[in-house]
Amino acid sequence: MLKKFRQLMNKDEKGFTLVELLAVIVILGIIAAIAVPSIAGVIENSKKDAVVRSAEQALEAARLKALSEDDYDFTASFATLASDDYLENNTFTGGVKVETDTNGDEKYSVYVSGGNGYSLGSESAYKTKDQIIRDNVSKITTTD
Secondary structure, three states, X not given: OHHHHHHHHOOOOOOOOHHHHHHHHXXXXXXXXXXXXXXXXXHHHHXXXXXXXXXXXXXXXHHHHXXXXXXXXXXXXXXXXXXXXXXXXXXXXXXEEEEEOOOOOEEEEEEEEOOOOEEEEOOOOEOOHHHHHHHHHHHOEEOO
């Protein structure tokens, strides 16, 4: 077997030509030019999604706190919700405001600022977390 391999290697062709190497480099360059911008977009979207998910978690924690303590008028920071065991510690800061309107419906507003360079804040109170997230996703801003 080793003899056959040596016979194959003893042919005149001992490597790639310059044209073949350049063709491979050009193809790799084209692939990189296409892939790098799309990967950068994925990274940015994942940072924005992290802010949105943090806002959703904070709203759920605030709802849980309101239900368990039967208090529908309070403002709590992420740190307070975490120390009261309603929210796990995370890298984001912010707060949630829960209030009751004249009809007795609870309303929520949230502000999230993250170490990833993005923030999300609802300027007015909404009835559901879906309203906050849906209405404010376009308002995610950079904090840099």
